Amino acid sequence: MxxxxxxxxxxxxxxxxxxxxxxxxxxxxxxxxHELSVQLYDSTGGQMLPHRAGPEHYLLAGAGIFKCKDKYMFIVGLNQWGGLTKAINRPDMANDPRFKNPADAGKYKDEINGAIQDWLDTQEDIYQAIEVLEANRVPCAPILNIAEFMDHPHVKERGSVRTIKDDIFGDIRIPRTPLRFSEFPEPPDLRAGTLGQHNHEILREYLHYEEDKIKALESNGIIAAKNI
Structure with missing residues (x-):
């Protein structure tokens, strides 16, 4: 920002x-x-006070984090209502007048989200559920842990994780900066110095201290260097 x-x-x-x-x-x-919190609070005269909603959207139905047999996944079915009802084998919900408008459907969030969860409970695993949802053009994705994310083909292809050399840890992987430039695609190999690493260099080159004087400062505990 x-x-x-x-x-x-x-x-x-x-x-x-x-x-x-x-x-x-x-x-x-x-x-x-805060997304729409201020607008919702103000436009309703203070009647709607946004709050924590856990894995679900606090206002809309058919959107949130759902549990599969083996993992968790994120589903957003607000604008693909027909496809969502087809995917979860609930065609009876497709033309229910209560669910025609996403804003109105939010009043029945427990019923709609419950139907989604009931269907997920019948799927063998998350990937079977994703296959069905994607076939019906319903946006969805698995919730990945850090190991799964780092091993994801897209992340590998993009080079989103890079390896650097660290004086303490040796070769270690870190997140790559999301900022990419055509003129210098590879980020510079920069590393932070350890505590007191440049004491001698600074005192000798800028303050013109003799080596004996620098060692005296070290022996008296005035300056120190640690590999941290």
Whole structure:
């Protein structure tokens, strides 16, 4: 968010504007992630107070995290109602007037989500459920743990995880930055120094300390270096 703020200010200046002071608040950044909470609260005169909804959407039906026999999955069937009812073998729900409008269907969230869960309980595993849902064009995806994510073909093809050399851990994998540039596709091989790693270099080159004086500082505990 801060970087976007900076880029917007730079673009303003490049297009003939002046430089400006940038003000950004951490609490306002967090507040901006509240999706529709403010609008729902204000437009209903305070009657609708959004709250934690667990794995389900707090307002809409047919959307959320559902349990399969072996794993959990995410389903969003709001705009694919016909396909969803076909996938879960509930054609009787397709033309039910109560569920025609997604906003109205939210009133019957327990019934709709319950029907989805009942169907999932009949599937052998998550991948069988995904195959049926995708065949009916219902957006869905498995909930992956970190090991499954790192082993995912898309993640491997993208190179989303990269290996670096660390002085303490040796070769270790870390998330790759999501920012990609055509002119320098590979991120620079940067690493943080360990505590006090550059003590001698700084004191010798910038303060012109002799080696004996630097060692005296170390022996008296004034400076120290640790491999952390």
């Amino acid at each position: 801060v970087a976007l703020h900076d880029v917007m200010a730079l673009m303003h200046r490049l297009k003939g504007g002046s430089g400006q002071h940038i003000d950004i608040s951490l609490i306002e950044v967090l507040f901006s992630f």
